[in-house]
Amino acid sequence: MFELSLQSAKTLKECVDAIATLIDEGHFEVGADGVKLRAMDPSQVAMVDFFLPKTAFEKYDVKNEARIALNMDDLSRVTSRYRPEEKLTLKLDDSKARLTMVFKGKHTRRFNLPLLDITHAPTRQPKIEFDSRMRIQGGALKEALKDAALVSSYVVLRADTEGFVIEANGDKGNVTIETAKNDEVLLEHAVGKESRSMFPLEYLNDILKAADAGAPVSLDLKTNAPLRVEYSIGDAAVVYYLAPRVEG
Amino acid sequence: MFELSLQSAKTLKECVDAIATLIDEGHFEVGADGVKLRAMDPSQVAMVDFFLPKTAFEKYDVKNEARIALNMDDLSRVTSRYRPEEKLTLKLDDSKARLTMVFKGKHTRRFNLPLLDITHAPTRQPKIEFDSRMRIQGGALKEALKDAALVSSYVVLRADTEGFVIEANGDKGNVTIETAKNDEVLLEHAVGKESRSMFPLEYLNDILKAADAGAPVSLDLKTNAPLRVEYSIGDAAVVYYLAPRVEG
Amino acid sequence: MFELSLQSAKTLKECVDAIATLIDEGHFEVGADGVKLRAMDPSQVAMVDFFLPKTAFEKYDVKNEARIALNMDDLSRVTSRYRPEEKLTLKLDDSKARLTMVFKGKHTRRFNLPLLDITHAPTRQPKIEFDSRMRIQGGALKEALKDAALVSSYVVLRADTEGFVIEANGDKGNVTIETAKNDEVLLEHAVGKESRSMFPLEYLNDILKAADAGAPVSLDLKTNAPLRVEYSIGDAAVVYYLAPRVEG
Numbered sequence: 001m002f003e004l005s006l007q008s009a010k011t012l013k014e015c016v017d018a019i020a021t022l023i024d025e026g027h028f029e030v031g032a033d034g035v036k037l038r039a040m041d042p043s044q045v046a047m048v049d050f051f052l053p054k055t056a057f058e059k060y061d062v063k064n065e066a067r068i069a070l071n072m073d074d075l076s077r078v079t080s081r082y083r084p085e086e087k088l089t090l091k092l093d094d095s096k097a098r099l100t101m102v103f104k105g106k107h108t109r110r111f112n113l114p115l116l117d118i119t120h121a122p123t124r125q126p127k128i129e130f131d132s133r134m135r136i137q138g139g140a141l142k143e144a145l146k147d148a149a150l151v152s153s154y155v156v157l158r159a160d161t162e163g164f165v166i167e168a169n170g171d172k173g174n175v176t177i178e179t180a181k182n183d184e185v186l187l188e189h190a191v192g193k194e195s196r197s198m199f200p201l202e203y204l205n206d207i208l209k210a211a212d213a214g215a216p217v218s219l220d221l222k223t224n225a226p227l228r229v230e231y232s233i234g235d236a237a238v239v240y241y242l243a244p245r246v247e248g
Numbered sequence: 249m250f251e252l253s254l255q256s257a258k259t260l261k262e263c264v265d266a267i268a269t270l271i272d273e274g275h276f277e278v279g280a281d282g283v284k285l286r287a288m289d290p291s292q293v294a295m296v297d298f299f300l301p302k303t304a305f306e307k308y309d310v311k312n313e314a315r316i317a318l319n320m321d322d323l324s325r326v327t328s329r330y331r332p333e334e335k336l337t338l339k340l341d342d343s344k345a346r347l348t349m350v351f352k353g354k355h356t357r358r359f360n361l362p363l364l365d366i367t368h369a370p371t372r373q374p375k376i377e378f379d380s381r382m383r384i385q386g387g388a389l390k391e392a393l394k395d396a397a398l399v400s401s402y403v404v405l406r407a408d409t410e411g412f413v414i415e416a417n418g419d420k421g422n423v424t425i426e427t428a429k430n431d432e433v434l435l436e437h438a439v440g441k442e443s444r445s446m447f448p449l450e451y452l453n454d455i456l457k458a459a460d461a462g463a464p465v466s467l468d469l470k471t472n473a474p475l476r477v478e479y480s481i482g483d484a485a486v487v488y489y490l491a492p493r494v495e496g
Numbered sequence: 497m498f499e500l501s502l503q504s505a506k507t508l509k510e511c512v513d514a515i516a517t518l519i520d521e522g523h524f525e526v527g528a529d530g531v532k533l534r535a536m537d538p539s540q541v542a543m544v545d546f547f548l549p550k551t552a553f554e555k556y557d558v559k560n561e562a563r564i565a566l567n568m569d570d571l572s573r574v575t576s577r578y579r580p581e582e583k584l585t586l587k588l589d590d591s592k593a594r595l596t597m598v599f600k601g602k603h604t605r606r607f608n609l610p611l612l613d614i615t616h617a618p619t620r621q622p623k624i625e626f627d628s629r630m631r632i633q634g635g636a637l638k639e640a641l642k643d644a645a646l647v648s649s650y651v652v653l654r655a656d657t658e659g660f661v662i663e664a665n666g667d668k669g670n671v672t673i674e675t676a677k678n679d680e681v682l683l684e685h686a687v688g689k690e691s692r693s694m695f696p697l698e699y700l701n702d703i704l705k706a707a708d709a710g711a712p713v714s715l716d717l718k719t720n721a722p723l724r725v726e727y728s729i730g731d732a733a734v735v736y737y738l739a740p741r742v743e744g
Contacts, residue, residue, distance in 0.1 A: 074420045077398045098421070106431055107388075109395055113421040140603075147605055150573045172570045173594070173609040183602055322668045325646045346669070354679055355636075357643055361669040 002030050002066055004090045005059035009082035009103065011234035015052060016079045018210035018238050020072035022048050022203075025116055030066045030092075038123045046203050049125060049239040056235035058087075066092055068099060069116035078111045126241055130220035130228065132159040132195045135188035136179070138231065139213030142205075144177040149201055151175050154245055158196040159221050163189065168201075187216050195221035197244040207240045250278050250314055252338045253307035257330035257351065259482035263300060264327045266458035266486050268320035270296050270451075273364055278314045278340075286371045294451050297373060297487040304483035306335075314340055316347060317364035326359045374489055378468035378476065380407040380443045383436035384427070386479065387461030390453075392425040397449055399423050402493055406444040407469050411437065416449075435464050443469035445492040455488045498526050498562055500586045501555035505578035505599065507730035511548060512575045514706035514734050516568035518544050518699075521612055526562045526588075534619045542699050545621060545735040552731035554583075562588055564595060565612040574607045622737055626716035626724065628655035628691045631684035632675070634727065635709030638701075640673040645697055647671050650741055654692040655717050659685065664697075683712050691717035693740040703736045 006012055019026055022041040029036045034053035040046070054060045078101055082088065086105035093100060103109040148155040148168035152175075158165040163180040181189040211217050211231045220228035229240040254260055267274055270289040277284045282301040288294070302308045326349055330336065334353035341348060351357040396403040396416035400423075406413040411429040416422065429437040459465050459479045468476035477488040502508055515522055518537040525532045530549035536542070550556045574597055578584065582601035589596060599605040644651040644664035648671075652663040659676040677685040707713050707727045716724035725736040 071420070074398075078421075081395055081398070106433070107392075107428075108424075108426045109392075110424040110426075111395075111398070111421060112423075114419075144603075144605075147577055147607075150570075150577070150607070171610075172567070173574075173607060175608075176604075176606040178604045178606075180603075185602070319668070322646075326669075329643055329646070354681070355640075355676075356672075356674045357640075358672040358674075359643075359646070359669060360671075362667075 001064060002062040002090070002092050003059065004030070004035075004057050004061070006056070006088045006090075007058050008084055009079060009086065009088040010084065011052075011056065011236060012088065013076075013079040013082050014210055014233045015050065015236045015238070016072070016076050018233060019048055019050055020076040021206040021209050022046050022240075023072050025069055025119070026072045026075065027067060027069045027118060027120070027122070029122070030062055030068065032062065032065065034060075038125065040123055041203075045200070045243050046207065047123060047126070047241040049241075050236065052236040059089075067118060068092065069118050070099065070113060071116060074113060078113065081109075081111075126226060128220075128222060128225055128228070130195075130225070131193040131222045132191040132220070133188060134159055134164045134186065134190075134219045134221070135216050136164065136219065137185040137187065137213070138208065138211035138215050138217045140179070140185035141217055141219075142208055142211070142213070144179075145201060145204055145208070147175050147177055153201050154198050155201050155204065156196060156198045157219065157221060157227065158194070159189075159191050159219075160194045161191055188218070193223075195223050197221060197224055197227065198247055199227055199242055199244055203242050207242060210238070249312060250310040250338070250340050251307065252278070252283075252305050252309070254304070254336045254338075255306050256332060257327060257334065257336040258332065259300075259304065259484060260336065261324075261327040261330050262458050262481045263298065263484045263486070264320065264324050266481055267296055267298055268324040269454040269457050270294050270488075271320050273317055273367070274320045274323065275315060275317045275366060275368070275370070277370070278310055278316065280310065280313065282308075286373065288371055289451075293448070293491050294455065295371060295374070295489040297489075298484065300484040307337075315366060316340065317366050318347065318361060319364060322361060326361065329357075374474060376468075376470060376473055376476070378443075378473070379441040379470045380439040380468070381436060382407055382412045382434065382438075382467045382469070383464050384412065384467065385433040385435065385461070386456065386459035386463050386465045388427070388433035389465055389467075390456055390459070390461070392427075393449060393452055393456070395423050395425055401449050402446050403449050403452065404444060404446045405467065405469060405475065406442070407437075407439050407467075408442045409439055436466070441471075443471050445469060445472055445475065446495055447475055447490055447492060451490050455490060458486070497560060498558040498586070498588050499555065500526070500531075500553050500557070502552070502584045502586075503554050504580055505575060505582065505584040506580065507548075507552065507732060508584065509572075509575040509578050510706050510729045511546065511732045511734070512568065512572050514729055515544055515546055516572040517702040517705050518542050518736075519568050521565055521615070522568045522571065523563060523565045523614060523616070523618070525618070526558055526564065528558065528561065530556075534621065536619055537699075541696070541739050542703065543619060543622070543737040545737075546732065548732040555585075563614060564588065565614050566595065566609060567612060570609060574609065577605075577607075622722060624716075624718060624721055624724070626691075626721070627689040627718045628687040628716070629684060630655055630660045630682065630686075630715045630717070631712050632660065632715065633681040633683065633709070634704065634707035634711050634713045636675070636681035637713055637715075638704055638707070638709070640675075641697060641700055641704070643671050643673055649697050650694050651697050651700065652692060652694045653715065653717060653723065654690070655685075655687050655715075656690045657687055684714070689719075691719050693717060693720055693723065694743055695723055695738055695740055699738050703738060706734070 091100040152168040152170035156167040339348040400416040400418035404415040587596040648664040648666035654661040
């Protein structure tokens with residue numbers, strides 16, 4: 001049983017989109033500190049680790065910690081209907097059979113979403129010691145991935161002492177985007193050891209979908225290891241892990 | 249034989265769209281008072297009753313009353329090509345084999361549309377004594393139907409002494425949009441007897457397609473009876489009737 | 497071997513689009529005076545004759561004249577990624593196996609495109625003595641073709657002493673757009689002999705795709721002869737020839 005209120009549903013809408021891009025069924029943990037979700041995508045290539053702290057809510061009344069599963073597409077369709085002037089309340093009723101979402105402005109709009117069965121245990125966070133960290137403007141990163149997409153569906157991310165390089169190779173040619181370490185879009189450039197890995201573009205695009213063009217995105221890299229991507233959505237922190245494609 | 253002129257074809261374009269959303273072949277009666285059309289949609293679920301008065305025209309020269317049939321898609325494609333600065337003249341020539349539409353601004357653009365055979369007699373208007381009337385802002389009504397569409401392809405409209413309620417139920421959950429009788433978007437709330445009927449969303453959306461977001465839409469309701477929808481498009485009045493889905 | 501630089505890639509992007517609309521494989525001649533391309537479309541219905549003079553380039557360093565073939569779709573995808581603030585350099589390396597395109601602004605973006613085999617000899621320019629020339633605003637011409645498209649996929653262009661007429665006929669009706677010789681969108685009206693030919697709309701639309709709405713398009717006409725279309729894209733001149741459909 002819980003009742004949570006948000007002054008505006010905008011952040012929640014963006015968070016739901018950031019998760020729904022990878023996950024079909026979302027298992028949310030509504031705990032003492034906030035709302036948490038950690039899950040692998042169905043193909044087990046990417047992981048999302050999401051946290052929206054209690055402080056983001058206007059009212060955060062959690063009697064018992066709850067773990068609820070929702071169809072992310074259906075949830076996303078509801079949160080997409082938010083209006084800026086409305087207040088949103090999320091309620092889990094006693095029977096726990098459904099989540100009630102009430103948008104209240106001039107009218108009252110009530111959506112009830114059925115809960116899914118909890119089908120799997122919480123996912124554990126991977127433990128990786130990364131060799132380099134790049135913090136780059138979301139927009140610049142997305143544009144570079146669009147360049148790469150012209151020739152391939154995979155992209156190589158390389159962090160070296162000179163800067164950050166994105167490369168792609170294919171039958172249609174090859175593309176290199178070099179961002180020097182003193183480039184203003186590269187907000188942090190920390191290289192313990194040169195790192196180079198290849199990743200599927202489709203997943204990278206999904207992962208970055210909810211990242212603001214102007215906001216920073218952190219990339220943690222290690223050769224042939226998963227990539228860690230982190231950015232903020234309002235008060236929420238979203239972290240993704242993406243498995244590399246190990247070149248033959 | 250007739251020759252009708254409009255200062256701007258904008259209203260005509262919107263009227264044609266309001267009819268073409270339901271009707272494939274439009275049988276127009278060009279009479280002494282204005283232009284009239286009344287027809288059932290091909291599936292016999294909805295009716296449209298359209299009237300554009302003589303006063304809407306700059307020139308209204310009707311020698312003999314005429315009844316002409318046009319392919320609504322083709323007509324809509326032509327009226328969609330209107331330009332605000334052009335004057336439109338509609339002419340039926342002597343042979344009555346085609347309708348001539350002349351858009352005249354800096355250039356002269358002439359479209360000739362073939363007339364179809366008159367295949368059916370005029371439709372009669374249904375006689376229903378409704379129990380309640382809601383007048384609501386077009387935009388608010390459309391938004392509520394979008395909310396409902398998240399969970400079902402049918403929607404329940406309910407008018408009671410408290411206000412106006414739109415509901416939908418489906419496997420994906422349920423949705424309720426309550427508009428209180430004193431809500432500013434509810435411009436009229438007259439309930440003789442509580443009324444509740446279910447309607448197919450697809451038809452409701454088609455019917456409201458040409459309604460302006462800011463303009464009022466009248467809804468006449470009676471439990472398990474057809475819905476009557478009325479709104480204005482410039483000088484034209486459009487009335488629709490929609491059969492209910494009687495719940496099992 | 498050559499190295500060419502452009503202050504902005506915008507003109508090149510538009511030129512590539514103007515060619516790619518008709519041609520799959522572009523055979524460019526990089527000569528002493530500029531870059532040239534002349535080719536038939538795969539169906540042999542239309543020809544494009546393109547020239548971008550040396551003066552359009554900031555740097556134009558051509559050691560040996562070169563003839564290179566590129567996949568136009570792939571080239572178009574690269575030029576579409578231009579940014580206004582970037583300078584573009586085109587380089588053919590020694591091995592001549594690929595064209596290097598470097599976009600240089602704050603970052604460096606390098607695209608390498610493989611060269612295709614030179615499969616055919618240069619196309620010769622048709623020699624036609626036209627009977628009339630119309631110069632018309634690109635936007636007005638495009639709009640008239642949209643009107644015509646409502647009823648047919650072919651259009652008749654007619655230049656006579658009164659002006660310029662575009663006509664189309666089909667099962668859905670017929671359309672006539674008359675532009676009088678003193679109409680302000682008709683910038684030149686020179687009729688040696690009345691000319692009337694029919695052309696496929698799809699090709700005309702492709703040919704005019706890169707023409708600015710505000711810029712003039714020259715049409716040279718002769719009854720049942722190919723149409724010549726010419727317009728400018730920045731410093732470049734693009735000429736098209738389109739075969740008529742001879743009416744039975």
